[in-house]
Amino acid sequence: MSPSRSPDHRRFEHDQVHHDDDSPLSIHDMTVAYHRKPVLWDIDYAAPQGKLVGIVGPNGAGKSTLIKACLDLVPRASGSVRIYGKSYKEQRRVVGYVPQRESVDWDFPASALDVVTMGRYGRIPWCIPPRKNDKEAALHALNQVGMGDYAFRQISKLSGGQQQRVFLARALVQDARVYFMDEPFAGVDAATEAAIVTLLRELRERGRTVLVVHHDLQTVPEYFDEVLLLNMRIVAAGPTSSVYTEENLQKTYGGRLTLLTEAAEAIARSG
Amino acid sequence: MMEWDVNIDGWIIAAGICSAMACALPGTFLVLRKMSLMGDAISHAVLPGLAIAFLITNSRGVLPMFIGAVIVGILTAVGTQVITRHGKVESGAAMGVVFSILFALGLVLIRQAADHVDLDPQCVLYGNLSQIPLDALDGGVPPAVVNVALALLLNIIFVCALYKELKICAFDPQLATTLGINANVMHYLLMVVVAVTTVASFEAVGSILVIAMLIVPAATARLLSDRMGTTLVLAVIVAGVSAVLGHLLAFRGPGWLGLDPSVAIETAAMIAVVTGVLFLITLVFAPRYGLVGKWYHRARLTLQIVREDMLGILYRWGEHRPGEDIFKEDLLSAVGRGTLARIALGSLQRRKAVESIGSDRVRLSATGRDAATKLVRDHRLWEGYMATHFDIPLDHLHEPAERIEHYLGDDLSEQLQKEMGDLGEDPHGRKIPE
Numbered sequence: 001m002s003p004s005r006s007p008d009h010r011r012f013e014h015d016q017v018h019h020d021d022d023s024p025l026s027i028h029d030m031t032v033a034y035h036r037k038p039v040l041w042d043i044d045y046a047a048p049q050g051k052l053v054g055i056v057g058p059n060g061a062g063k064s065t066l067i068k069a070c071l072d073l074v075p076r077a078s079g080s081v082r083i084y085g086k087s088y089k090e091q092r093r094v095v096g097y098v099p100q101r102e103s104v105d106w107d108f109p110a111s112a113l114d115v116v117t118m119g120r121y122g123r124i125p126w127c128i129p130p131r132k133n134d135k136e137a138a139l140h141a142l143n144q145v146g147m148g149d150y151a152f153r154q155i156s157k158l159s160g161g162q163q164q165r166v167f168l169a170r171a172l173v174q175d176a177r178v179y180f181m182d183e184p185f186a187g188v189d190a191a192t193e194a195a196i197v198t199l200l201r202e203l204r205e206r207g208r209t210v211l212v213v214h215h216d217l218q219t220v221p222e223y224f225d226e227v228l229l230l231n232m233r234i235v236a237a238g239p240t241s242s243v244y245t246e247e248n249l250q251k252t253y254g255g256r257l258t259l260l261t262e263a264a265e266a267i268a269r270s271g
Numbered sequence: 272m273m274e275w276d277v278n279i280d281g282w283i284i285a286a287g288i289c290s291a292m293a294c295a296l297p298g299t300f301l302v303l304r305k306m307s308l309m310g311d312a313i314s315h316a317v318l319p320g321l322a323i324a325f326l327i328t329n330s331r332g333v334l335p336m337f338i339g340a341v342i343v344g345i346l347t348a349v350g351t352q353v354i355t356r357h358g359k360v361e362s363g364a365a366m367g368v369v370f371s372i373l374f375a376l377g378l379v380l381i382r383q384a385a386d387h388v389d390l391d392p393q394c395v396l397y398g399n400l401s402q403i404p405l406d407a408l409d410g411g412v413p414p415a416v417v418n419v420a421l422a423l424l425l426n427i428i429f430v431c432a433l434y435k436e437l438k439i440c441a442f443d444p445q446l447a448t449t450l451g452i453n454a455n456v457m458h459y460l461l462m463v464v465v466a467v468t469t470v471a472s473f474e475a476v477g478s479i480l481v482i483a484m485l486i487v488p489a490a491t492a493r494l495l496s497d498r499m500g501t502t503l504v505l506a507v508i509v510a511g512v513s514a515v516l517g518h519l520l521a522f523r524g525p526g527w528l529g530l531d532p533s534v535a536i537e538t539a540a541m542i543a544v545v546t547g548v549l550f551l552i553t554l555v556f557a558p559r560y561g562l563v564g565k566w567y568h569r570a571r572l573t574l575q576i577v578r579e580d581m582l583g584i585l586y587r588w589g590e591h592r593p594g595e596d597i598f599k600e601d602l603l604s605a606v607g608r609g610t611l612a613r614i615a616l617g618s619l620q621r622r623k624a625v626e627s628i629g630s631d632r633v634r635l636s637a638t639g640r641d642a643a644t645k646l647v648r649d650h651r652l653w654e655g656y657m658a659t660h661f662d663i664p665l666d667h668l669h670e671p672a673e674r675i676e677h678y679l680g681d682d683l684s685e686q687l688q689k690e691m692g693d694l695g696e697d698p699h700g701r702k703i704p705e
Binding site: 068071072073092095097099103104105108109110111114115118119121122124126128129130154170174 | 450
C-alpha cells in the first residue's frame, strides 16, 4: 500500500531506483528503525531546487530522524539518499547542518567565534588549525546574524535565541547548497525568529535549498514554499498552497493514523 | 630525617610530573565530553590486556604492553557502547559492567603471570615510585621515567596535531561527523590514548593516581577557564604542580606533622591528595565559578535590592507626604531592620543618594531622586504591562513588579518605556513618573 499524498507530487515506481539528479535531496524508499521498531517507513521524496521546505508532524513522527538518516547520522534499514545525484559522502561540502540546540553542551569552554569557526572545519585538512581567513569568515557570519558584538563571549552566557543564531552562523560559514535545520525556531525570542526568517529568505534568493523541521503550524504557510507532512510516513508533500490543507493536517495530527503506530509497536514487540 | 638526593628524588619527581601531565591532556577531553568515568574504566580494564601480553610474550617489553593496552582500550569503548545500546542501561552502568569484569579477569590472570614474570598486583594499584631510581642501570635514566616521558610526548603530539578535531568532536560530534570528521573514530582514538597513557604510567605511579590525574586537574582547570586551550594548559600546570608538591610533602611531610620521619609517605598517594586539595581550593576561591565568588556576588545583589527598596520607599513617602521627611528608624524598619538595612542606608549615604536631615530624619538627594524615579517608573510600567497582557487580579500585580524592578537593565527598561510609555497611570491609578 502506498502512502497517500498530493496528486501533483512526483511519484516513484517501487522496485526501481529512481533518483532525480537535479534535486538537492532525493530520498528513495527509505526505512529507518530503532531497535527494530520502524520510525520512518517507505519515504520517497524529492526536494525542489531553491525552495524553503518545512518538515511538519507530531512528536515522534520521525522529523529529526529523517534529517539524520539523510546525513548518515543514523543507519538506514533500507533505501537510498542522493544529494544532487550523488551519495552524501561525496557531497559533504555542499550540505550544511544545524542540529537541535539542546543537542550540545553550552557550558563547553568556547566563545561564539570558536563555535562558528567549527563550520569551516570540514574544508580544512586534518591536523591543520583554522587560519585567519576562517576566523574572518566566522566573524562575517556572526555579523550577518546580528551577533558580531558577542563574538568573544562564552557561549553559556548567551540567551537561547543568541545560541540559535550562533548555530545558524556556523551553518552559513559552511556555504552549502542544501541546508538541513532541526527546529531552529524552538524556544527563540521574537527578534531571533525574525532574524532567522530573513536569513532563510536570503538563502533562497541565493539559490540555496533549506529543509527545516518546524513545529509551529501557524507560521508554516508564511515561512515555507513547500511542506512535507510527516507521521512515520509521508502523509503529503508538495507546494504549501496545495498540500497544507485542513484534511492533510487532520491525517498527520489527528487520531486517524493510530493503526500505523500500533503496527510499529507490534513489530518492535515481536523482535 | 632522610637525605634529599638529586639522583633519587629528581627521578621520582620527573616520573611524577611526566605521568601526571600525560594523564591531564586526554583527561581534559574526558571531562569536557562528560565521560570522566571512562578514564576510571579504562585504567582498570587494561589489567587483563597486560596480563595476557605477559603470559604470551613472557616479557615486560614496551611493545607487547602497548599492543595489549590498545586492544583493551578499544574493547572497553566498544563493550560500553554495545551494552548501552542493547542492555537497556545507561552508559555509566555499562562502563561499570565492562571494567569491573575486565579488572577482575586481570587479577585472575595476573596471579598466573606473576609466577612467570616479576609483577605485583599491588604495584598495579599503588605504583612503585620510590623504587624507580633503583632500576636505573649505571646511573642512566630509569626505564619507568623513559616510558612516562614517551607517553607525555605522544600525548602532546596527539593533542596539538588533532586539536581542532578533538575540539569539534567534544562539542558537537554530530556536526563533526557530517563534516567528515568521524566522531566515533576520534572517540576510539581518545580511548586508545587513555589506555596507552595508563599503561605507561601505572608501573610508576599506579592506577589510582592515573585516575586522579585524568580527571582532577581537568576539573580544576574547568573552574578557572572559559576557553578550551586555556583549560588544557591549566590542567597540565595543575598536574605538574601537584606532582612536585606531592613529592615534597611525602618527603618532608612526616617530619612537619610530627610523625616518624623515617617512615616515608607514598609519593603517588600524596600527589593524588595534593591535586584533590588544589581542586577544593579552586572550588572555593575560583574568581568566577568559586563558592566565595558566587557568595560575594549574591551578597552584593542582596544589598543592591535592599538599597533600591529604600529608594522606592523614600519616593513613595514623598508622594504621600510632600515636604515631610521620614524618620530614619521608620525607613530601616520598612526594609526589615537588621544589619543589612543599616549597611544599605550607609551605602546610600556614602553615594550621596540619601542625605540626613537633623539627627533622626533622612531624605532623597537630587541624584537619589533620579534613581528612585527610574525604579518607580519601571515598577509601575511593569504593573501596567502585566495588567494589559495577562489576566491577573489587581492585588497580585505589586509582587511580581517588586521582584522584576531590580533586574530590568537599561535595555529592558527602555523597551518597556517604548511599549508602555504613554500609559500615564499604573493599574492602581497612581501616576507614572516621567
